[in-house]
Amino acid sequence: MAHHRSTDRGASMRGRGVSRGLVGALLTVVLVAAVVVVWFQLGDRIDRQGEQAAGNCVEGRTTVPIIADPDVADALSTIAAEYSETGPVVRDHCVVVEVRPGDAKVTLDGLAGAWDPAALGARPAAWVPQSSIWAADLVSARPDIVDGTPSSLVSxxxxxxxxxxxxxxxxxxxxxxxxxxxxxxxxxxxxxxxxxxxxxxxxxxxxxxxxxxxxxxxxxxxxxxxxxxxxxxxxxxxxxxxxxxxxxxxxxxxxxxxxxxxxxxxxxxxxxxxxxxxxxxxxxxxxxxxxxxxxxxxxxxxxxxxxxxxxxDYPIVRLTGDGVAAEQTDAVAEFFAFASQPEHLATLTALGFRGDAPMPEKTATVTFPLTENPMPIPETAATVTINRLVYGPDSGPVTAG
The missing domain is CATH 3.40.190 (D-Maltodextrin-Binding Protein; domain 2)
Incomplete structure (x- = not known):
């Protein structure tokens, strides 16, 4: 009797075996899932490598020279250092913004004529003079090297x-x-x-x-x-x-x-x-x-x-043409967007400039009253005409020959 039960049990177990088709299907699902996982991992790795390459500045370091009015140059240099601490990368270039003060008349003559790096330093990618009287003169003399309409940094x-x-x-x-x-x-x-x-x-x-x-x-x-x-x-x-x-x-x-x-x-x-x-x-x-x-x-x-x-109005004059690379142009836009954020612009407004950041407390002389009737910027030709009347007929820039 015992031997008979043992034989019957073995036959029953053989009857309940897993089919080869089901095993194949399961193996196929596992294989497809593995391929998908590997594919996505490979894609993520490629993306990370691309980001790492950009972060490592595959195109090298680029200096972005900016000339500014002495009133704002030191503060703008401080903001530029803060910008550099963020590790900016533009078009795969590590960007370093360098701000230096410059006399407006000297800068205007250099830009409108032939820029002399030995005497004037590196040709700037942007210029921030004290007011639009200089931007008007440059636009009048060399409109081809001014990128867009200058916008005010502070005022x-x-x-x-x-x-x-x-x-x-x-x-x-x-x-x-x-x-x-x-x-x-x-x-x-x-x-x-x-x-x-x-x-x-x-x-x-x-x-x-x-x-x-x-x-x-x-x-x-x-x-x-x-x-x-x-x-x-x-x-x-x-x-x-x-x-x-x-x-x-x-x-x-x-x-x-x-x-x-x-x-x-x-x-x-x-x-x-x-x-x-x-x-x-x-x-x-x-x-x-x-x-x-x-x-x-x-x-x-x-x-x-x-x-x-x-x-x-301390206009931001973005420059273009020979000597200004595409990555410098983009870096200028990014830097001044950074500088215009209230937490950075406060470095300038603390000096008494007006802008979208806290102003200093009023003093015995200056109370920073609301400017109720600001004068609109004149037409370019009108500004140039007034400049000649004030500074003399020979005060204009050296035009390019």
Whole structure:
């Protein structure tokens, strides 16, 4: 009986065996799954290798030179160092942004003519002058090397620096268009109760970083021509504009160093403001802030004449053409996008510039009031015309031959 049961059990087990077809199917599924896994792993590996190659800068290191106005150059260099710490890679190039200060007239002449690396350093991929008066001159002379329309990095309104006593006498009643008359007439400040002071003695500096002089002239031109929109070439060419600027410039007292800051410092140090050789000078608010930020008792005052307020706009002039590689062009765009973020722009606004970041606390002299009526940027040809009236007919760039 026991032997019979054993035989029956073996037969039963053989009857329940797994079919070869099912085993083959299972093996096929496993094989396909393995192939798919390997395929995706290979794809991920290729992607990682591509990213690693880019991260390792397969095209090498690229320096991106930028020339900036001395007012912003140091702060912009600090932001450039922060940008470099992010390890930027552009078109498979490791990017290093180098910012250096440069005189606007020298830079303009070099860009509009033949750039001399031995004398001027590496040709820049971007330029940030104090205001659009320089961008207009470059666009007029060499539109082919300017990439797009310049945009403002930061800004600073142009104001008049005066003695506090004179600002109090003006009491908000001074207008830009009054400046030519107040400059030319003897004892003209008598209209404001200060006849013993003589005329306004408005300095018209045309040395380094004197953009405020030309911008103030633009404001006067807008007022005397009663222009409602941007100043046009026809407006700037009018005899009344030329005579107004001549009236301000003729006999204007000289700044000790040819700059607005030098003129303002002379007023601040005067023992008797009524007898000072200079009573007023157009200056950027930021420069006035830097000059007087530590004053607890005001030595100077910030006067904002009536009418549209001219603005020093620190334009980002992106350059193109020979000497500017594609990766430098892209890096310039990426860097200034980085610099314009509020946490980085704060490095500049802390110095008294205006922008989308916190401003410093007001001081005894500069209160950073809201600019209610900013002057629109004139047409390019109008700006160039005003520049020639202020700086002279030979002040333009050397045109390319």
């Amino acid at each position: 600073s309104p142009v104001v008049l620096a005066t003695a506090p006593e004179l600002a109090e006498a003006f009491d908000g009643e001074l207008d830009w268009q009054q400046l030519p008359t107040l400059q030319q007439r003897d004892a003209s400040l008598g209209a404001f109760g200060l006849g013993s002071w003589g005329s306004i003695r408005l300095a018209m500096p045309i040395g380094a970083q004197s953009d405020a002089t030309a911008l103030a002239a633009q404001a006067v031109a807008m007022q005397v021509t009663r222009t409602m929109g941007p100043l046009t070439e026809q407006d700037a060419d009018s005899p009344r504009v030329a005579s107004s600027i001549e009236a301000m410039s003729s006999g204007a007292p000289q700044s000790p160093d040819g700059t607005p800051v030098g003129a303002a410092r002379l007023m601040a140090d005067a023992s008797d403001p009524a007898d000072a050789t200079i009573h007023a000078v157009a200056i950027t608010e930021q420069s006035l802030y830097q000059l007087t930020r530590d004053d607890t008792t005001p030595r100077l005052a910030e006067v904002i004449p009536g009418g549209p307020t001219p603005i020093a």
